[in-house]
Amino acid sequence: MSDVLIRGAQLLGASEGDLGIRDGVFVPADDIHAGAKKTRVVDASGLVALPGLVDLHTHLRQPGMDHAETVLSGSRAAAAGGFTAVFAMANTQPVADSVGITDLVYRLGREAGYVDVRPIGAVTKGLAGEELAGIAGMANGRAAVRVFSDDGHCVSDSLVMRRALEYVSTFGGVIAQHAQDPQLTEGSQINEGALSSRLGLTGWPAVAEEAIIARDILLAEYTGARLHICHLSTRGSVQIVRDAKARGARVTAEVTPHHLLLTEDLTAGYDPLFKVNPPLRSDDDVLAVREGVADGTIDIVATDHAPHPSESKDCAFGEAAFGMLGLETALSVIQHSLVDSGLIDWSRVATILSSTPAQIGQLAGYDAPLQVGSPAHLTLVDPTASHTGEMRYTASSNNPYLGRSLPGRVMHTFYSGRATVIDGDVVEPDVVGGES
């Protein structure tokens, strides 16, 4: 592996400095000899240096739905977006509810070699919400699973949720809850309100999310377990989490890039590209989740990257699948909605998109970003660039951003010192050299 010298980057968006990489870790820049044959020198003037990004909520679709995405295509999309680690959700086919599947996904990630693929284990068998999945087996497997989620489904039964919180905490894990009361959202298509009423689409009321979040926080406080809330989307949810944190509850929360930017009005033309779960909400909800990130109520941004084959979107709204892509555009959306709007600075971006998601997922190596001795997970982004939402690496096309002007572009990504993105292009698989 060659030495790397990064010159003139704005470290975490602040002071200008150089970074040295040798043998996969950051070393003092002075230790690297710029003139040496085996040294790669990157001119990073004008680029912001961030730690490698960590996505706590990704759907890689493998095994079972390889036509929508594979671990390899999703890993490349992740690298293009500046990520060096992704947590892959359990709703594959078969479901990742046993060590065989989680270790398979882990191995596929190692073979691809672009990012650290950390499988998430299912909470319940088959995501059915009834019996606990093989949690200990998954925790003790090669993948050492620490995050468990039935995402796509809510663990709605209160007793199952209580037991799951208790059991997962036995292994030091965390439950990431998809908060959606199934009865209150029977047949739901878009946010419940004036628009759903006008369009004749069944509403997905905010209270269906908030009621589960409130219950789960109480259960977490009662059991002493840790709780993570996936893709929170309403003003009410933000307030419930804010109050819980003020009491000292062990709860963390995430928001998706799309809930930071897009609103329900986009569904007015019945285009299933904008059908997502939880649904796009109101302008006021978007303001509230942005404020929630700014004041620390919401801990992280996670993509909920959800690839679907075009057949699942090229149909009537009510028949379409829920979900949208997000890995390749996440940082741009965050820059637009949080950084350029003045709510947070780049060092906070590093926190909400790298160190905190790593901490929640118990992923080592992200606690001292860009520091000498840390693994060299690095993203160099050009904040002055702009684009129109194109995605080049995911295997799917359910991209809600296409044609929308967005700022920022990931120019280089290094995963454990190896370049996965050079000058804005993802390197070829033989260059990145995954495990065979």
Added chain:
Amino acid sequence: MKHLLGCEGMSAEEALNLLDTAAEFSALAGRKVPKLPTLRGVSVANLFFEDSTRTRLSFESAAKKLSADVITFTGQGSSLSKGESLKDTAQTIEAMGTHIIVVRHSSSGAAWRLAHSGWLHSSVINAGDGTHEHPTQALLDAFTLRGRLHGDGAIGKDLSGVSVVIVGDIAHSRVARSNVHLLTTLGATVTLVAPKTLTPSEVEQWPVRHTTSFDEALAEHPQAVMMLRVQNERMKGSHFPSPREYIAHYGLSVQRFRKLPESTLIMHPGPINRGVEIFSIAADSPQSTILEQVTNGVWVRMAALYAVHGQEGS
């Protein structure tokens, strides 16, 4: 117009045009051969993904009276059960050479999708999409109201000053949505009557009045009362405790009917549930327009076919 997808956003001028055209077509009723050559050579496909015998027959009849060629597709026992999509079915039918596609589908927005996704060249007429709109039903309701109130002098007239009460499952009714848009565009005052469980969310933002009390709404002597059908499963505890309780509060019962002036029109989009939302004494009374609505449906659908024909592919 290229498509007829809904009454929302339709201008009063467009609506009056359709109603006036329908009025002209209604003159066919007295003729020995009630048929015009207007759409000779035009091919109309009825795509009924969700079956509705009366609407399908009404569209077929309208197309035939205009001499169009008609083919009809219904969901049951078709390629749909083999998993063919809305897009593929519509494109397959269009490939047989259609100019106008009339679509009924259980998914809200299906007609809009067919018209705006670049899948088809044909003009699209919405014959009911999910719980969204059913524009030709609202047009025939407006046509019926106008005819009863203005008689032979109806042409060119809107519904200014007319008050209409719509009762029943407003939340799940495409008929109610289309009527709210159309009747208010034409100047009528609309009052919606439903229990909270059947009232759409944020109804305050609709250009209507709403109340939970049928008797209060009737006390104001509206010119027309439109009763909506309530699906049986909604009356078995999910939205209402029992049919008996529904009838007591929201049925056009014998007592309520007897209190109404003879001038109050009684409307229903059909099919009616006798003894539930409407009792026979009201349904069969001279002030009932129920069968007239069915007849007028043909004129209005002729007007709709006429309005969109020749626009396909543009």
